[in-house]
Amino acid sequence: MRFMLLGEQATGKSSMLVALYGALVNRRAGDLRIVRTVDDVEFLSRGLLAFARQESLRRTEVDSDAALLIDLATGNQVVSLDIPDRSGELLKHMLDARVWDPDLLAQIGPAAGAMLFLRADLLAPDQGPDPQLASDGPGTVEPADTVAGDTAELGWSPARMPADARAVDLLQSLLAQRSQPLPLAIIVSAWDRVTASSPQPSPSDWLAENVTLLDQYLASNADRLPHAVFGVSAQGGDFVAGLPGDLLAEDPWDRAYLVGPEGQRDSFAAPILWLLEAST
Amino acid sequence: MNAVDQLLFGYRDGHELIAGSRSLSPRQQRDVLPHLDASFEHADSRQLVGIGIPSLDGYLLARIWPAPERPRPGAVWAHALVLSADQLVRVPLAGLLGLLRRPLDDRFEYYSSALPLPKGAEHTAPPLLTRALTWALQSGDGGRVIVLWDHPDEAEAALVALLESIPGSDRMALSFRTRERARPSSPYRIQVAATVAGPLGEARELVIDPRDRPQASRA
Numbered sequence: 260m261r262f263m264l265l266g267e268q269a270t271g272k273s274s275m276l277v278a279l280y281g282a283l284v285n286r287r288a289g290d291l292r293i294v295r296t297v298d299d300v301e302f303l304s305r306g307l308l309a310f311a312r313q314e315s316l317r318r319t320e321v322d323s324d325a326a327l328l329i330d331l332a333t334g335n336q337v338v339s340l341d342i343p344d345r346s347g348e349l350l351k352h353m354l355d356a357r358v359w360d361p362d363l364l365a366q367i368g369p370a371a372g373a374m375l376f377l378r379a380d381l382l383a384p385d386q387g388p389d390p391q392l393a394s395d396g397p398g399t400v401e402p403a404d405t406v407a408g409d410t411a412e413l414g415w416s417p418a419r420m421p422a423d424a425r426a427v428d429l430l431q432s433l434l435a436q437r438s439q440p441l442p443l444a445i446i447v448s449a450w451d452r453v454t455a456s457s458p459q460p461s462p463s464d465w466l467a468e469n470v471t472l473l474d475q476y477l478a479s480n481a482d483r484l485p486h487a488v489f490g491v492s493a494q495g496g497d498f499v500a501g502l503p504g505d506l507l508a509e510d511p512w513d514r515a516y517l518v519g520p521e522g523q524r525d526s527f528a529a530p531i532l533w534l535l536e537a538s539t
Numbered sequence: 540m541n542a543v544d545q546l547l548f549g550y551r552d553g554h555e556l557i558a559g560s561r562s563l564s565p566r567q568q569r570d571v572l573p574h575l576d577a578s579f580e581h582a583d584s585r586q587l588v589g590i591g592i593p594s595l596d597g598y599l600l601a602r603i604w605p606a607p608e609r610p611r612p613g614a615v616w617a618h619a620l621v622l623s624a625d626q627l628v629r630v631p632l633a634g635l636l637g638l639l640r641r642p643l644d645d646r647f648e649y650y651s652s653a654l655p656l657p658k659g660a661e662h663t664a665p666p667l668l669t670r671a672l673t674w675a676l677q678s679g680d681g682g683r684v685i686v687l688w689d690h691p692d693e694a695e696a697a698l699v700a701l702l703e704s705i706p707g708s709d710r711m712a713l714s715f716r717t718r719e720r721a722r723p724s725s726p727y728r729i730q731v732a733a734t735v736a737g738p739l740g741e742a743r744e745l746v747i748d749p750r751d752r753p754q755a756s757r758a
Binding site: 268299317320321322346348352 | 578
């Protein structure tokens with residue numbers, strides 16, 4: 260059963276896979292157990308080592324062919340899981356250029372479900388201007404010839420779309436390529452940045468509050484995009500700012516945590532179990 | 540004809556085109572991006588890539604370096620020369636490696652205009668490696684070959700010499716890459732690497748290992 264990981268660069272896709280793998284091999288995934296690893300899992304083991312050293316994962320290069328390919332047992336059922344870990348730049352470029360990446364396009368039809376990744380700390384309303392507006396390279400559309408000064412208008416390009424519009428654009432493009440419903444686990448990464456605030460929202464409430472367009476789009480298309488929202492802290496905290504003292508001695512799989520749609524703590528198996536159930 | 544176009548890719552808002560002497564269409568960017576990205580295990584490593592890109596109607600000769608000074612772990616710099624089909628046939632290729640430069644700071648003026656073509660330069664490479672690369676080129680049905688070498692950087696000049704040694708009309712089709720770990724089913728005709736990542740499985744790469752190994756002593 261193949262699940263797609265959908266997310267632009269630095270949205271936590273590889274970190275989620277590493278945290279899931281750590282939970283599975285260390286029996287922190289409820290009833291879900293690894294029966295067999297089918298492919299090379301070195302990148303996952305190295306990821307766990309990086310988390311143990313309190314280092315963020317290295318980015319996934321564009322031509323990476325890494326995947327989490329394992330057989331899992333849940334109850335009396337054995338499920339083969341295939342989750343390709345593709346670079347977020349592929350998706351970013353696809354959205355900017357409005358040209359399907361052939362590999363991503365080929366994944367859509369056979370996929371039993373997908374995880375869509377959003378970064379909590381980049382979507383909260385107090386995070387300042389969209390970084391896209393400040394970082395145009397020679398490959399992007401130049402600002403239009405307009406009035407100089409602070410109020411100068413900027414030319415439009417897909418690269419300037421805010422994150423929620425880009426997510427909706429992606430989902431619309433996906434549905435255009437697929438006739439069957441696509442179960443979708445929304446993964447809000449860096450959830451520790453959200454829970455540092457008070458009061459702490461549930462992931463579903465956080466999405467409705469901070470990613471309004473996507474939330475409304477999902478609600479309007481619930482028949483074709485059955486979905487659930489999860490908050491994930493794969494690292495357990497911010498390595499740059501420093502982990503809280505009570506987490507320093509913890510193993511990576513005990514620091515990492517996941518919050519279910521209504522705000523309840525759950526295991527890293529929860530999105531997988533939800534996708535398995537939604538896709539059958 | 541007297542100047543060669545160049546591109547610089549690096550990490551800003553993702554791995555992307557930072558500067559260049561020419562623009563790229565979305566299709567061209569998509570086509571070059573996989574060849575201008577890499578993952579490194581060693582901070583002092585680098586990779587050399589040579590491949591024809593049909594949508595550019597040109598040949599990409601690029602070097603990639605780790606960029607640990609950038610904010611994202613795993614970021615890299617990639618500096619590429621884009622040779623037209625005519626340049627690939629007519630200009631001396633040996634000196635091109637000297638044009639490939641890693642950025643040292645955030646000033647990218649060097650990368651914004653086409654570079655004057657250099658004169659030729661001498662090739663130096665270990666004889667065993669040079670011979671193995673020649674075997675790789677001549678092997679079988681033109682299939683993919685992995686050449687194992689402990690220091691893949693040492694193959695850079697020999698690979699460019701190999702490109703220059705074949706008829707001009709065949710050069711666009713010769714692709715190569717040096718890397719720490721060769722990948723089975725890679726798109727490159729020749730990979731030079733210290734080891735192979737994962738099992739070869741159903742891949743059809745020929746592996747050549749010309750490295751000197753101690754002979755087993757006889758009792």
